[in-house]
């Protein structure tokens with residue numbers, strides 16, 4: 001095995017869920033080198049519990065996006081204590097990254113239960129950010145009026161597919177703990193849009209209250225800065241719903257306490273990754289200027305949750321257009337609406353499972369190895385476990401009221417997948 005390849009060693013779980021409280025008192029933290037892949041897998045991913053991994057990005061190329069200045073601590077008379085002061089390296093960012101259009105949210109403007117979104121050139125965003133930083137303490141009105149953009153704007157560059165747009169630029173390395181990622185594995189293999197993002201924004205930028213796409217996991221690593229997370233286990237968000245079932249756009253600790261919500265407040269610092277489990281609602285605020293890298297993903301641990309969310313969303317669509325049931329291609333229409341509202345539909349999901357299955361079966365029958373993110377090789381038990389979980393979900397899918405109609409393509413695709421799995 002080449003030296004930079006690492007094995008993902010998964011083994012039969014040795015602990016019982018009853019050995020643990022349902023939710024921890026506080027969110028646990030580990031140095032990334034001190035928690036094994038297997039422990040992270042069974043104790044956090046499988047149990048859907050958040051955790052922080054420290055010292056994750058020390059060797060990432062994107063550390064160059066920040067300047068680190070070591071300053072002596074003046075309070076220490078022996079001058080032996082030093083602090084690291086970091087700032088954004090705008091020049092390096094411009095040197096390495098082209099001036100393309102980037103997606104920007106204006107955190108000062110609410111628009112249809114989200115922040116107003118637009119696109120701007122990357123270097124214009126950097127100029128805005130640099131001036132924003134200079135203006136943080138700026139009170140001179142002429143200086144303020146010369147700024148790029150509107151003085152009330154609070155711009156957040158987010159959901160930027162920087163890696164997909166610069167595939168040769170290896171600015172980060174997926175931590176091994178997050179390497180079993182069926183969503184990006186499938187999308188990258190089929191040259192489709194991925195779920196790998198970069199976020200950059202000045203102090204005060206924030207992401208409103210939400211849970212992640214499809215009910216996926218996310219991981220987020222801070223390159224610079226501090227993020228404050230308000231995070232709650234699945235179901236707790238319902239305590240905040242109004243009479244129509246709508247959730248608030250934004251939350252704060254006081255509101256959560258008033259509604260007796262069980263929640264966690266978490267400060268994520270530079271060089272730390274947060275694992276955000278499936279269905280945990282959260283709101284995120286950049287306490288300082290922040291840059292982060294994050295992925296959304298799913299795998300064997302949360303596959304059933306993704307399926308449950310998808311089938312529930314499908315039921316909503318079916319109910320919504322129930323009066324068109326007699327129409328030709330009713331299921332196809334529902335699928336189109338499902339993709340529009342949820343991001344994927346039944347066919348996309350089955351195709352993903354078919355390709356994940358085939359990739360695992362073909363590598364177990366040949367000498368070529370399955371490699372995740374150019375670096376990680378799942379062991380045989382991992383592959384077997386992945387396939388077992390797909391079998392379980394396909395059995396659930398065949399009981400779905402839409403799929404179980406044997407006249408439709410979806411039913412045939414599911415049966416085909418089951419046959420592939422049975423060898």
Ligand SMILES: O=C(O)CCC(=O)C(=O)O
Pocket residue numbers: 199206207212218219220227276282284285292294
């Ligand atoms: O960092 C942010 O602003 C939002 C990140 C987020 O929502 C996530 O990683 O799931």
Ligand SMILES: [Fe+2]
Pocket residue numbers: 210211212218282
């Ligand atoms: Fe999120």
